[in-house]
Structures are given as C-alpha cells and as structure tokens.
Amino acid sequence: xxxxxxxxxxxxxxxxxGLLAMNGFLMMKDDIFNYISMHGDETAxxxxxxxxxxxxxxxxxxxxTFLGGWILTRDRKRxxxxxxxxxxxxxxxxxxxxxxx
Numbered sequence: 746x747x748x749x750x751x752x753x754x755x756x757x758x759x760x761x762x763g764l765l766a767m768n769g770f771l772m773m774k775d776d777i778f779n780y781i782s783m784h785g786d787e788t789a790x791x792x793x794x795x796x797x798x799x800x801x802x803x804x805x806x807x808x809x810t811f812l813g814g815w816i817l818t819r820d821r822k823r824x825x826x827x828x829x830x831x832x833x834x835x836x837x838x839x840x841x842x843x844x845x846x
C-alpha cells in the first residue's frame with residue numbers, strides 16, 4: 746500500500762506543474778486572441794491585457810522549468826544525456842606553495 750501511495754504522490758507532483766503550464770499557455774493564447782479580435786470590432790478600442798498575459802507567461806515558465814528540470818535530473822541519474830548536459834566534476838587542485846606560511 747505504501748508503494749501505491751508514494752507513486753500517487755509522485756504523479757501529483759508532476760501533474761500540478763503540468764496543469765499550471767497548460768493554464769498559463771491558455772491565458773496567453775486567450776489574451777492574444779482577444780486583442781486580435783478587438784480589431785474587427787469598431788466599437789471597441791484594442792487594448793492588450795499585459796498583466797493577464799504576464800501572469801500566464803509566469804505560470805507557463807514556472808511549470809515548464811520544473812518539468813524540464815525534473816526530466817534532466819532523471820536522465821542524468823540514468824546516464825541518458827549527452828556530454829553537454831552531464832554534470833561537471835570538480836577536480837581537486839593540489840595546494841599551491843605560496844599558501845604555506
């Protein structure tokens with residue numbers, strides 16, 4: 746039962762950022778559509794909803810960044826990534842002779 750619960754929680758951790766990214770994308774799409782459709786109406790002055798668009802952009806970027814980071818971390822653990830995306834291993838430098846005082 747514990748395995749089922751942990752898998753369900755893991756799926757929720759991935760679904761919530763995906764839903765946020767989807768909602769942000771739809772907000773941006775709706776703002777662009779509304780702005781373009783206002784140009785066909787002579788009674789309305791076209792005004793772009795920058796605040797709503799910015800909120801959608803923020804949601805989209807936050808969700809996609811989380812999902813992309815999760816996929817990159819998982820692929821690094823399984824060694825699926827190319828050399829460009831592998832973690833950089835720091836080599837230890839021998840102490841310099843000037844440091845001994």
